[in-house]
Amino acid sequence: MDASPNVGLLLFLPYRAMESRVLTTLASVGYSDITLAQARVFQRIGPDGTRLTDLAEQAQVTKQTAGFLVDQLERTGYVRRVPDPADGRARLVRITERGAAAQETAAGVVAAMESEWEQHLGSRRMAALRETLLRLREITDPYA
Amino acid sequence: MDASPNVGLLLFLPYRAMESRVLTTLASVGYSDITLAQARVFQRIGPDGTRLTDLAEQAQVTKQTAGFLVDQLERTGYVRRVPDPADGRARLVRITERGAAAQETAAGVVAAMESEWEQHLGSRRMAALRETLLRLREITDPYA
DNA sequence: TAGATTAGACAGTGACACTGACTAACGTCA
DNA sequence: TGACGTTAGTCAGTGTCACTGTCTAATCTA
Numbered sequence: 001m002d003a004s005p006n007v008g009l010l011l012f013l014p015y016r017a018m019e020s021r022v023l024t025t026l027a028s029v030g031y032s033d034i035t036l037a038q039a040r041v042f043q044r045i046g047p048d049g050t051r052l053t054d055l056a057e058q059a060q061v062t063k064q065t066a067g068f069l070v071d072q073l074e075r076t077g078y079v080r081r082v083p084d085p086a087d088g089r090a091r092l093v094r095i096t097e098r099g100a101a102a103q104e105t106a107a108g109v110v111a112a113m114e115s116e117w118e119q120h121l122g123s124r125r126m127a128a129l130r131e132t133l134l135r136l137r138e139i140t141d142p143y144a
Numbered sequence: 145m146d147a148s149p150n151v152g153l154l155l156f157l158p159y160r161a162m163e164s165r166v167l168t169t170l171a172s173v174g175y176s177d178i179t180l181a182q183a184r185v186f187q188r189i190g191p192d193g194t195r196l197t198d199l200a201e202q203a204q205v206t207k208q209t210a211g212f213l214v215d216q217l218e219r220t221g222y223v224r225r226v227p228d229p230a231d232g233r234a235r236l237v238r239i240t241e242r243g244a245a246a247q248e249t250a251a252g253v254v255a256a257m258e259s260e261w262e263q264h265l266g267s268r269r270m271a272a273l274r275e276t277l278l279r280l281r282e283i284t285d286p287y288a
Numbered sequence: 289t290a291g292a293t294t295a296g297a298c299a300g301t302g303a304c305a306c307t308g309a310c311t312a313a314c315g316t317c318a
Numbered sequence: 319t320g321a322c323g324t325t326a327g328t329c330a331g332t333g334t335c336a337c338t339g340t341c342t343a344a345t346c347t348a
Binding site (some may be wrong): 206216231 | 334335336338339343
């Protein structure tokens with residue numbers, strides 16, 4: 001198993017490396033009050049706001065869990081809830097200015113790490129990787 | 145972000161798909177008392193047994209957490225602890241027969257899923273994916 | 289043999305994630 | 319239009335996971 005790990009595990013290793021780099025960088029520049037689980041929900045919020053139920057579905061957690069995480073994000077000022085004009089039952093989770101700033105920082109880290117990978121793999125392999133993963137997504141992401 | 149998700153997220157999606165398929169399959173054939181966190185530790189156990197500290201390092205959790213998970217795996221009969229002949233302080237975590245049976249089932253699911261992916265991607269792309277991920281591992285896995 | 293290191297356990301705490309039960313708003317259809 | 323099923327979200331309670339800090343016993347080193 002160490003000789004040739006399965007592809008699932010091989011996918012996980014770089015994913016985890018990126019995730020933890022993003023989080024430690026965020027913490028080091030002042031966003032130390034955000035956790036992994038919060039980030040996973042946060043990154044699914046669209047530019048015009050997203051409903052709690054949709055966030056829960058995409059992050060594959062229950063509505064209750066998503067609500068709990070959004071509570072925390074709201075308390076620390078990264079998001080706020082506003083009524084959904086289209087549906088009186090629903091509310092939209094929107095990113096605040098603080099949230100947008102954090103998002104920008106995170107995007108920078110992601111870009112930097114991707115370029116490190118490209119350095120190591122070569123741009124051709126990197127492009128092929130991206131394309132292959134997009135294809136794989138078709139059969140592994142129920143929300144694509 | 146939905147138009148072109150970052151590579152980190154793209155890596156995560158198939159990984160999660162495989163992980164959850166393995167777990168649900170295990171549960172459906174009688175191994176319903178194993179959790180995700182336990183599985184992550186379990187799959188790092190070598191054929192001759194592995195020390196708790198090594199498991200903790202590879203799974204990137206603390207010794208305490210690893211010990212907690214091994215406790216559970218021991219209680220449900222997947223592993224047992226035996227003294228390490230080479231070091232009186234240490235004990236080796238070994239896979240039991242029940243554990244080996246579960247491991248075989250899991251390996252079957254992984255193989256089936258990989259072949260699904262190969263069907264979808266074509267064998268050439270699949271081989272390239274595997275090779276690229278192995279290269280990426282060099283710079284993203286501290287325990288490679 | 290004294291001192292530093294290492295393997296592992298115990299206690300306590302906080303973060304997630306779940307099920308189940310509930311309210312309120314929406315949509316439909318007779 | 320009003321009863322009925324559905325959907326959005328919350329509240330309460332529970333179990334799992336992962337952490338820090340502290341401790342012991344065995345091992346290694348000088």
